[in-house]
Amino acid sequence: MSTTRTYFDHNATTPISEVVRLAIPQALESWGNPSSIHWEGRGPKTFLREARIKLASMLGAAPLELIFTSGGSEANNAVIKGVYFEMKDSGRNEYITSRVEHPSVLKAFQFLQTQGVKVHYLDVNRSGEIDLENYNKCLSEKTALVSIMYANNETGAIFPVKQMAALAKQRGALFHTDAVQALGKISLDLKDLGVDFASFSAHKFYALKGTGLLYSRRGTEWEPLIHGGGQERYRRGGTENALGIYAFGLMAEKLQAVPLEAKKMSDLRNHFEDRVLKEIDRVTVNHSKALRLANTSSLILSDVDGETLLMSLDMKGFAVSTGAACSSGNPEPSPTLLAIGLSRQEAQNSLRVSFGWSNDRQQVDRFVEVLKTVVARLRSLNPNQDMPVNHV
Ligand SMILES: Cc1ncc(COP(=O)(O)O)c(C=O)c1O
Structure with a gap:
């Protein structure tokens, strides 16, 4: 060997970046609950606030459009199931995704199918092109949500998310992109991309495992996946992973590179x-x-x-x-x-x-x-x- x-x-x-490694010992001193009003809560609360501001500014979002999660899988599940529970009685009960999504997207859609919704799966060919003709055919006034990854984890194929999001918008459908593999590899501007939701994961960008991010454009409504305390403005219950979020925030500045x-x-x-x-x-x-x-x-x-x-x-x-x-x-x-x-x-x-x-x-x-x-x-x-x- x-x-x-x-x-x-x-x-x-x-790997965990040098910046994160060096900062962790000191950050461990701030072990309080970010929701506590007393002094011990202030350090971790600041971690959350600063990371949210830095990540939002680097990703072209507003700070309150970001919800911290446990990772990319949770962010994907939160959007897909959250939109379903929000919209199931609205007359929009069809969904569109691709055949090459991460299992956290594909399995969430398989779950929706057990609830009786229709899911269209778009093909991707050997040259890496997604079937846009079929996409146009599947999109309709019945479409609740489209979920197409920004870039594929296995082949690296990048999909035309901006164009696809614009088409979804014309039909009044919501658009989500799993951008886990794009972070740190492509410069991202979420406003310009025109998506309603995007998922990210800190461990794919030199920070710690167990932390992720869901971008939810202002005004989008969905049922939380985790009901609990009022964390993340009632959109994701559970005491936040303050250390992981702090580390993710430290990496935000590196997105410039x-x-x-x-x-x-x-x-x-x-x-x-x-x-x-x-x-x-x-x-x-x-x-x-x-x-x-x-x-x-x-x-x-x-x-x-x-x-x-x-x-x-x-x-x-x-x-x-x-x-x-x-x-x-x-x-x-x-x-x-x-x-x-x-x-x-x-x-x-x-x-x-x-x-x-x-x-x-x-x-x-x-x-x-x-x-x-x-x-x-x-x-x-x-x-x-x-x-x-x-x-x-
Ligand atoms: C495209 C894509 N989406 C989602 C995930 C899941 O992210 P996490 O490991 O943070 O749950 C991964 C991780 O492999 C991924 O590559």
């Missing part, structure tokens, strides 16, 4: 893909021509089992992924890769490499060298690979 580790799995989670960091990540990603395509045969880059996240490379390596490849690379000190982290340990191929038209075999031969702000070219070059040898070894052991023909 290699002792130097190189992390290329930033779409699963990101997104254009520069995105350029660095796309240079790394392009260098990686150029080398892989030149030096390893039978490799396909998914959505190579599509608009996609600067940091994400989704590959199919023929005749190489993704899980075995991942484990071999792990032994050599590299952390990568074969699909979403939440499906690891599950031998089924990724539903997202199947949904974009890959065969089961291709999905099982897949590898996701997702770069982050601290990766550099030397790490990428070392990785390509290791990948070349590991792929060659696994292919030589694979009984299914094309055998050379011996002419006798």
Whole structure:
């Protein structure tokens, strides 16, 4: 087992930034309940207020349009179920989403289907395009909510959310985007995007796990997912994760660096893909021509089992992924890769490499060298690979 580790799995989670690490010991002194009126409550209350102001200003929102949650999954569930419970008697009982959403969106919609609502699932093709023609057909005066992710966690595909939100608005439907993978990779301005709701997660942006954010445009009505105390203006009950929110707030300022960091990540990603395509045969880059996240490379390596490849690379000190982290340990191929038209075999031969702000070219070059040898070894052991023909 290699002792130097190189992390290329930033779409699963990101390392905790130096800024956050250094600030935590002092922040732990402010352990009070943010709702308390006494002195002990003041520090954590300030954490919440400052983080809300900083995040709102960086995301193009008003502070009171932000609701802190436990993460992206909760924010997604809160919108989808909250809009359903709010609108179920309004005559709008149809929903639109895509086939490649995160499970926290897809499973929330599956729950709505058990309640009798109609959910339309839009296809995404092998080139990374979402079916806009079908979208236009599905949108109607019956549509309550559309939920389309900003960028896909597995392939990095970026969807035309601004255009889709404008179309939804024309029909009076609400629009939600799961922007968990966009944060820190694309500059975001929620007002300009024209969405009603957006979900975010702190651990995908160098802060702590267990903290997320739901943007809810002023004036939107939905039933809270968690009923409880009056926290978050009665929209999300439960004592807030003050430390996690504080850490998330510290990272808000770093959002200024997104254009520069995105350029660095796309240079790394392009260098990686150029080398892989030149030096390893039978490799396909998914959505190579599509608009996609600067940091994400989704590959199919023929005749190489993704899980075995991942484990071999792990032994050599590299952390990568074969699909979403939440499906690891599950031998089924990724539903997202199947949904974009890959065969089961291709999905099982897949590898996701997702770069982050601290990766550099030397790490990428070392990785390509290791990948070349590991792929060659696994292919030589694979009984299914094309055998050379011996002419006798
Ligand atoms: C696109 C997307 N949405 C939602 C989530 C869930 O976020 P969290 O882990 O904060 O619940 C993830 C995490 O993998 C994601 O990639």
